[in-house]
Amino acid sequence: MSTAIEASGLGKRYGRTWALRDCSLAIPAGHVVGLVGPNGAGKTTLLSLAAGLATPTAGRVRVAGGRAAGSAAALDAVAFVAQEAALYRNLPVADMLRVGRSLNRRWDDRRARDRLAELGIPLEKKVGALSGGQRSQVALTLALAKCPELLILDEPLAALDPVARHDFMAALLAAVAEDGVSVVFSSHVVAELERVCDYVVVVHGGRIQVSGEAEDLVAGHHVLTGPADRADAVAEHLPVVRDRRAAAQAHLLVRGTDQDAAPPGWQRHPVGLEELVLAYMREPSASVLPGPRAGRGEQVAC
Numbered sequence: 001m002s003t004a005i006e007a008s009g010l011g012k013r014y015g016r017t018w019a020l021r022d023c024s025l026a027i028p029a030g031h032v033v034g035l036v037g038p039n040g041a042g043k044t045t046l047l048s049l050a051a052g053l054a055t056p057t058a059g060r061v062r063v064a065g066g067r068a069a070g071s072a073a074a075l076d077a078v079a080f081v082a083q084e085a086a087l088y089r090n091l092p093v094a095d096m097l098r099v100g101r102s103l104n105r106r107w108d109d110r111r112a113r114d115r116l117a118e119l120g121i122p123l124e125k126k127v128g129a130l131s132g133g134q135r136s137q138v139a140l141t142l143a144l145a146k147c148p149e150l151l152i153l154d155e156p157l158a159a160l161d162p163v164a165r166h167d168f169m170a171a172l173l174a175a176v177a178e179d180g181v182s183v184v185f186s187s188h189v190v191a192e193l194e195r196v197c198d199y200v201v202v203v204h205g206g207r208i209q210v211s212g213e214a215e216d217l218v219a220g221h222h223v224l225t226g227p228a229d230r231a232d233a234v235a236e237h238l239p240v241v242r243d244r245r246a247a248a249q250a251h252l253l254v255r256g257t258d259q260d261a262a263p264p265g266w267q268r269h270p271v272g273l274e275e276l277v278l279a280y281m282r283e284p285s286a287s288v289l290p291g292p293r294a295g296r297g298e299q300v301a302c
């Protein structure tokens with residue numbers, strides 16, 4: 001199985017702060033991966049290490065089928081769009097294309113020009129005179145023109161209004177369908193994940209908390225609703241990720257498959273990806289990683 005990003009014992013320390021620690025994961029190639037987590041969780045750090053823009057303090061990271069991050073082979077295969085899209089604001093878009101062409105061995109200029117024409121972004125306009133959404137589209141166009149195997153985007157949706165966000169993700173998915181490129185993007189917009197991602201990674205406090213295919217994660221959890229006064233007894237025997245109680249009713253988000261019967265007097269409901277991800281983000285001590293089943297508070301190494 002080819003991997004998009006493969007990390008082993010990866011860590012990055014700034015002074016006394018571990019921005020990322022003991023990070024081990026293996027994200028298979030060919031997915032659209034959503035990387036989520038609260039502010040300061042370590043998302044940018046993980047993406048920068050994968051893009052080869054930062055050096056690990058511990059461990060190692062390989063990208064695009066096992067190339068050492070930051071190596072010449074990896075730089076050829078990986079395109080990175082930073083949080084503040086690194087565009088020269090005083091340059092016209094056409095000059096940005098020229099810069100891209102001269103810096104990259106693989107470069108599809110025709111494709112970039114066609115894409116910008118489709119988007120109605122004039123080549124002669126200075127980057128600084130474009131809207132935030134147009135700038136993000138230019139950054140995505142430049143990244144795709146590199147013909148990458150792995151496209152890494154750090155919060156590409158941050159500056160975009162809901163319509164621009166929708167258009168941007170549609171453009172990204174079209175590119176994925178056309179090229180089969182692997183995409184890893186960080187976002188705070190958890191609601192977008194369901195529509196766009198087929199693989200999810202949650203980071204918290206510099207550690208990987210959740211990693212897995214969206215379908216498996218959803219299939220591997222359900223919600224139980226039942227009487228609050230019996231919730232403690234039920235929760236005692238189940239791997240509960242999140243326990244919410246409202247008046248007389250309890251909602252337990254539980255790890256377990258369709259085969260697991262609901263306790264007598266309780267109803268079982270499927271869970272959506274957004275609800276699942278938010279539950280884990282609210283319960284940092286719970287984790288779900290590839291390997292043997294983990295319950296609340298158990299961290300399972302990849």
Ligand SMILES: Nc1ncnc2c1ncn2[C@@H]1O[C@H](COP(=O)(O)OP(=O)(O)OP(=O)(O)O)[C@@H](O)[C@H]1O
Binds near residue numbers: 040043046
């Ligand atoms: N250059 C740096 N120098 C010192 N500390 C840093 C540096 N970069 C990141 N950190 C620290 O590392 C931790 C993780 O930061 P990081 O930017 O990776 O988080 P993030 O999940 O991307 O956050 P956000 O969602 O706010 O963008 C934070 O505590 C941050 O303060």
